[in-house]
Amino acid sequence: GAGVSQSPRYKVAKRGQDVALRCDPISGHVSLFWYQQALGQGPEFLTYFQNEAQLDKSGLPSDRFFAERPEGSVSTLKIQRTQQEDSAVYLCASSPMERYEQYFGPGTRLTVT
Amino acid sequence: TQLLEQSPQFLSIQEGENLTVYCNSSSVFSSLQWYRQEPGEGPVLLVTVVTGGEVKKLKRLTFQFGDARKDSSLHITAAQPGDTGLYLCLYPGGGADGLTFGKGTHLIIQP
Numbered sequence: 001g002a003g004v005s006q007s008p009r010y011k012v013a014k015r016g017q018d019v020a021l022r023c024d025p026i027s028g029h030v031s032l033f034w035y036q037q038a039l040g041q042g043p044e045f046l047t048y049f050q051n052e053a054q055l056d057k058s059g060l061p062s063d064r065f066f067a068e069r070p071e072g073s074v075s076t077l078k079i080q081r082t083q084q085e086d087s088a089v090y091l092c093a094s095s096p097m098e099r100y101e102q103y104f105g106p107g108t109r110l111t112v113t
Numbered sequence: 114t115q116l117l118e119q120s121p122q123f124l125s126i127q128e129g130e131n132l133t134v135y136c137n138s139s140s141v142f143s144s145l146q147w148y149r150q151e152p153g154e155g156p157v158l159l160v161t162v163v164t165g166g167e168v169k170k171l172k173r174l175t176f177q178f179g180d181a182r183k184d185s186s187l188h189i190t191a192a193q194p195g196d197t198g199l200y201l202c203l204y205p206g207g208g209a210d211g212l213t214f215g216k217g218t219h220l221i222i223q224p
Contacts, residue, residue: 042201042214091155104155
C-alpha cells in the first residue's frame with residue numbers, strides 16, 4: 001500500500017515568507033509526528049498528534065511554528081516569517097498507535113535564503 | 114526529554130569488517146528502536162527491543178538491549194556497502210517523555 005507522502009519535496013523560501021508543508025500519513029494511522037532534521041544530525045521532535053488532537057507540541061522551536069491535523073488524517077506544518085535557521089529537512093511519520101513503529105515520509109527540504 | 118547518546122558519531126570501514134555502534138543513556142527505557150536512514154529518505158525501522166538483556170538478529174545485524182535497559186548496541190558482521198547509512202536509536206516514549214532520537218552514527222562501508 002501507499003506509504004507516507006510529503007509535499008513539496010523541496011521548498012525554497014525567502015526570509016520572512018510563510019510556508020506550509022503537507023503530510024499524508026498511511027490510511028488509518030492514529031499517530032502522526034513531525035520532526036526537524038538539520039544536516040548531518042538526527043531528527044528532533046517537533047509535535048505529535050493522536051487523531052486530530054495535538055497531544056504534544058513541546059518541540060516546536062517558536063510560536064512561528066504551527067501544526068494542525070483537523071480531520072485526523074492529513075497534517076500541515078506551517079512556518080510563519082521564515083528565518084535562515086529554519087532551513088532543514090522536515091520529516092513526517094505516522095504510526096498505528098503511540099509507541100509503535102513509525103513510518104517516515106521522504107521529508108521536505110526547506111531552504112530559507 | 115530523555116537523552117540518548119550514540120557513538121561513534123562517524124565510522125568508515127572496509128567491506129567485510131565487523132563493527133559495533135552504541136546507544137547509551139543514564140535513564141531507563143521501556144523500549145528502544147533502531148532505524149537506518151539513507152540520504153534523501155526518511156528513517157526505516159530495523160528493530161524494537163523491549164526486554165533487558167534481549168538480543169535480536171536481523172541477518173548480519175545483531176541488536177542487544179542492556180540488562181538495565183539503559184543502553185543498546187548494534188553489531189554488524191561482515192559489513193557490506195549496502196549497510197552504509199545513518200543509524201539512529203529512538204526512545205518512543207509517550208506523553209510527557211516526548212520522542213527522543215540520538216544524533217546517530219554515520220556509517221560508511223567502502224568496497
